[in-house]
Amino acid sequence: MLVKEMIKQSLPLLIFCGIGGIIAGSTLTLMINLFNTIPGLIIVIPAIIAMRGNISTAFGSRLGSAYHLGIINAENLWNEELKQNIIGSIILSFLVSIIIGILAYVTTLVFFNIRPNPFIIISIVILAGLLSAFILIFLTIIIIYLVFRRGYDPDNITGPALATFGDIVTMFCIFISALLIGGGIF
Amino acid sequence: MIYDWKKIVRFSMPLLTICIIIEIFAGNILQNSEDQLLLFPIFLISIPVINGVGGNIGSVLGARLASGLHVGNINLDIKDKKMHENLITSLFIGFITYLILAIIIYLISTFSSLIVINPMKFITIILCTGVLLVFAVSIFSILTAFWSFKKGLDPDDMVAPVVTTVGDTLGILFLFMFIGVVGI
Numbered sequence: 001m002l003v004k005e006m007i008k009q010s011l012p013l014l015i016f017c018g019i020g021g022i023i024a025g026s027t028l029t030l031m032i033n034l035f036n037t038i039p040g041l042i043i044v045i046p047a048i049i050a051m052r053g054n055i056s057t058a059f060g061s062r063l064g065s066a067y068h069l070g071i072i073n074a075e076n077l078w079n080e081e082l083k084q085n086i087i088g089s090i091i092l093s094f095l096v097s098i099i100i101g102i103l104a105y106v107t108t109l110v111f112f113n114i115r116p117n118p119f120i121i122i123s124i125v126i127l128a129g130l131l132s133a134f135i136l137i138f139l140t141i142i143i144i145y146l147v148f149r150r151g152y153d154p155d156n157i158t159g160p161a162l163a164t165f166g167d168i169v170t171m172f173c174i175f176i177s178a179l180l181i182g183g184g185i186f
Numbered sequence: 187m188i189y190d191w192k193k194i195v196r197f198s199m200p201l202l203t204i205c206i207i208i209e210i211f212a213g214n215i216l217q218n219s220e221d222q223l224l225l226f227p228i229f230l231i232s233i234p235v236i237n238g239v240g241g242n243i244g245s246v247l248g249a250r251l252a253s254g255l256h257v258g259n260i261n262l263d264i265k266d267k268k269m270h271e272n273l274i275t276s277l278f279i280g281f282i283t284y285l286i287l288a289i290i291i292y293l294i295s296t297f298s299s300l301i302v303i304n305p306m307k308f309i310t311i312i313l314c315t316g317v318l319l320v321f322a323v324s325i326f327s328i329l330t331a332f333w334s335f336k337k338g339l340d341p342d343d344m345v346a347p348v349v350t351t352v353g354d355t356l357g358i359l360f361l362f363m364f365i366g367v368v369g370i
Binding site for chain 1: 199201213231243275286300346351354
């Protein structure tokens, strides 16, 4: 029966992903004071998380394809193909972060009649975007390396692993960036 | 060499930009209800959970439909029985997952002394939001899978980005809708 089979196979993974969501959500509650001091900060959160998810799962699945094509493997991991993929992901993160910052600034101005400091908002997004890009690229390469060594198919592992860790890492990066740039530490 | 960073950037930018515009809209809904969220942080914790689970169930359904369409045991027909069976199963799984997670979130919040909110109301809000979200996301998943299959595109490439982006926005929208309906 379909229901029984699906509950057995997908419920544990769904609960696991839900727990990951609870950790990410708890990080959000740490930011309550920052939301009060940095107007417009809350607007960028879904966009940064979505950007990160999109760019890193695409990165992971391209490395998976590269493995199947025989371009990279455990002995020959750090090569020009991998470098091009890393540069592509970082430049994408940088460009999309700028777009997110600008859109967030403009929509706060138009819809909410509050005047956030555009430089603060845009630099928080860029820092959070780049920081999470570096961490997740590093994490992906480690995961891919371990998967290669064991001879597993990376396509089955990188997607779920990145989806679960990605949100948590990204939320922490937003928290730290907001604290550094807008939290009055400097 | 088959990968070139310029190509990666050029091919990814259009879809990413569309996703970002929709997500900024989701962010605007959050900003609009910021006071409520900061007053009841239990909903702040719930947002990534609601969206994550909804996106996952939708993507799983999409992947199953894509495989079914490729193999041929699911037909390009809105009345397809196998498709209905998959939809109902997704709703059922969604109900159980959200129920379990709502209880966990409530317990964690109580232990960290975050809230004063009626547990029945909280669980009702999360369950209603979750089940409606799974339904909406499944419809998007089915439409995207059917549409891309018909156009000769691979549904496996299309369903996940569409479903997660639409799911994020609808999840936040439904949450505030049910907070309004049930009351806190």
